[in-house]
Amino acid sequence: xxxxxxxCFADVPEDRGLEVKIGxxxxxxxxxxxxxRAFQGECPHAGAPxxxxxxxxxxxxxxxxxxxxxxxxxxxxxxxxxxxxxxxxLELRGEDIWVDDQPLPDPHTPPADDARTxxxxxxxxxxxxxxxxxxxxxxxGRIVLIDHEPEAGYDRTVLSKFVLAxxxxxxxIPSLRDDDFYREQHINRVSGEVVALDAEGKTVHLxxxxxxxxxxxxxxxxxxxxxxxxxxxxxPNVFVLRSKAQAEQIINATQPDQRAxxxxxxxxxxxxxxALRQFGLDVTILARHAxxxxxxxxxxxxxxxxxxxxxxxxxxxxxxxxxxxIGDGKVEAxxxxxxxxLSADLVLAGIGVxxxxxxxxxxxxxxxxxxxxxxxxxxxxxxxxIGDIATFPLNGQPQRIEHWRLAQQHARIAAANMLxxxxxxxxxxxxxxxxxxxxYDYLGHAEQWDEVDFLGEPEQPPFIGLxxxxxxxxxxxxxxxxxxxxxxxxxxxxxxxxxxAWTLIHI
Numbered sequence: 124x125x126x127x128x129x130x131c132f133a134d135v136p137e138d139r140g141l142e143v144k145i146g147x148x149x150x151x152x153x154x155x156x157x158x159x160r161a162f163q164g165e166c167p168h169a170g171a172p173x174x175x176x177x178x179x180x181x182x183x184x185x186x187x188x189x190x191x192x193x194x195x196x197x198x199x200x201x202x203x204x205x206x207x208x209x210x211x212x213l214e215l216r217g218e219d220i221w222v223d224d225q226p227l228p229d230p231h232t233p234p235a236d237d238a239r240t241x242x243x244x245x246x247x248x249x250x251x252x253x254x255x256x257x258x259x260x261x262x263x264g265r266i267v268l269i270d271h272e273p274e275a276g277y278d279r280t281v282l283s284k285f286v287l288a289x290x291x292x293x294x295x296i297p298s299l300r301d302d303d304f305y306r307e308q309h310i311n312r313v314s315g316e317v318v319a320l321d322a323e324g325k326t327v328h329l330x331x332x333x334x335x336x337x338x339x340x341x342x343x344x345x346x347x348x349x350x351x352x353x354x355x356x357x358x359p360n361v362f363v364l365r366s367k368a369q370a371e372q373i374i375n376a377t378q379p380d381q382r383a384x385x386x387x388x389x390x391x392x393x394x395x396x397x398a399l400r401q402f403g404l405d406v407t408i409l410a411r412h413a414x415x416x417x418x419x420x421x422x423x424x425x426x427x428x429x430x431x432x433x434x435x436x437x438x439x440x441x442x443x444x445x446x447x448x449i450g451d452g453k454v455e456a457x458x459x460x461x462x463x464x465l466s467a468d469l470v471l472a473g474i475g476v477x478x479x480x481x482x483x484x485x486x487x488x489x490x491x492x493x494x495x496x497x498x499x500x501x502x503x504x505x506x507x508x509i510g511d512i513a514t515f516p517l518n519g520q521p522q523r524i525e526h527w528r529l530a531q532q533h534a535r536i537a538a539a540n541m542l543x544x545x546x547x548x549x550x551x552x553x554x555x556x557x558x559x560x561x562x563y564d565y566l567g568h569a570e571q572w573d574e575v576d577f578l579g580e581p582e583q584p585p586f587i588g589l590x591x592x593x594x595x596x597x598x599x600x601x602x603x604x605x606x607x608x609x610x611x612x613x614x615x616x617x618x619x620x621x622x623x624a625w626t627l628i629h630i
Contacts, residue, residue: 126214126221133218135159139606140183142174145224150211152220153183155194161211161222162197166190168204169297177609183208186605188528189553189564189612196230201550202531203248205255205299234263241541242327242335244317244482245343246270247279249510249530251299253341256538258308266309267335269327271316272366275300280527282370283391284557287398293371317344317482322506339505339541342483342494343534346476346511346525351386355448360469364395365476373471379403381468384457386445388415390556392473393428396437397558399471407438407465409445409457419565420600421572424588427581428558435559440465476525478512489514493523498547500537507541509533515548517568524568526554551615564608566615567598574621578628579604587628591621604628 129143130152140151142164149164151173162183166173171187178184182200183192190204197208209226241257243250246268254268270276276299285291305312313335319328320342327335348363350356362373377383383399385392388410400406414425429439440459447458448470457465478493480486486502489495494508496515502508510530514523529552539546552568561584572590579586585603589596596619601608607628611619614627 125225126212126223128219129222130220131218132159132215132220135220138178140174140176140178142172143222145222148224150222150224151183152213152222153178153194155181159213159215159220160194160197161213162192162208163211163226166204167206167208168202173208175606177606177613179610179613182613184609184613186609188555189609191613199259201528202252202535203528205252205531207259231259232261234258234261237262237264239264239338240267240336241265242267242269242337242340243343244269244320244327244340245345245479245510246272246276246312247343247345247510247530248276248299248527249345249534250341250343251276252531252534253343253509253538254308254310255300255304256535257541258310260538260542262538262542264338265311267311267313267337268305269313269315269317269329269335271314272368273314274298274367275302275305275312277367279365279367282367283364283394283398285398286370287364287373287377287395288401289374290401293367293374296367320483320485322486322503325505337505340507341534341537341541342480342502342506342508342512343510343530344479344482344512345530347479348472348476349474351445351448351470351472351474353445353448355450355454358448358450358454359452360454361448362469362471364391364471364473373469376469377402377404381405382466383407383469383471384409384445384465384467385471385473386457387473387475388412389473389475390416390554392471393432394557395471395473396432397435400432400435400437401559406436407440408432409443409459410439410441413441418570420563421575421588421590423575423577424563424581424600428563430582431559431561476511478523480512489523491523495521499540499545500533500548501540507537509537517548517552522568524552526552528553549616551612553612561602564601564605565598566600566608566611567596569598572597576621576625578625589621589624594620596621596624599624 127145135141151164153160166185175186191201199207212223214221278297316330318330348365382405385408417425443459449456493514500507511525536546574591577588587601587604590598
């Protein structure tokens, strides 16, 4: 052991971490019930500085994407991180803190042998997180991860934020897990497409004729982008964006100074508008709403985001709809219902997704084609559904929410319950969206509120807004208020009065 003096006890705050360095090794020091702990200084998900996060209820919450770790031992509690924190040996000599730059061994014991086979259909955010959680929780049986894409699961959130902007080459898109993980954890990745499922017989059928039998299965197939139902929608250079392959198609067809028409005003649509505009394209959005995201963020923040886009040259058309895409062998223009002809070199649809459940037609499906699950993500005996395809109970109401982090939370709940647990979703939905260098965080899932208050102005970040109903916080939206939102992500798991929330935020 080689210990290094890194700080004094009095240097470590009680309500947050302190980052120290030993050479190039970044370490965060925390106080836990009066005792000191030393963990890796950067979040294993995306490298956020954990010293900028929040400590609440014995948990450390990442400032960027709200991964949660137990302060006592660094154990992973909530995604999007898929790993627990590395812990470092620490000694307190008087008032001086000494830390070793070599982490302690992984405390996990090897899983016991298990004759069962668990099949996971879908290898995106939810499916990969489920496979990782099963091994983390000690499952020693066979795991088969069925993926319709040729490469291992990757971070799809960067496609509309950074890849289309030219800031991240597609070959640098982070994998959710590298090949070593699948090999070391004995997870069998199968490339193929599931076309049918027999829940009673516990079998899945692949397009190439293979049949797989399972002891338990998780369906995590995500969503399929809604295509445009317009004449000319089959022309070259009419795109949707969901996968790396689709992002590469758009990139290969795109050059600065071209004209892009984006149909729809979803989060993906406006993130793509930001990215393509930053890449140098002329961008016009055909929006259904005069104020984007008003249903989620409220009028003030929605107007601020539209203004941000317009200041960066994005044009909005909100009173007319596309009726036809015109072109001779390629896109040339979009025709509107008032006769206006918008010249276009490419068209991108951002009009939402449908749950990818066609292969599960033998199961009862909701009107939106999703699968109804109970609070433990169970569809029926031995079968779970998670992520974008799952309608699950939230605050007593059935909801289907298309959030990256929430899909991974579903995954961890399903994994625990496959192993005999009785876990339910008791967290707070969270997502983030990126526009012209500004990251907007959102907590909650509020469809109604009777008050909204702001600290700061949405037009001039930083700001944070709280949405209340009957005096209780039901949602929060912010830009450049990472630590405050990290605190709220943990505290909003219980009813939080508006007045108490503002007290937390002002600390």
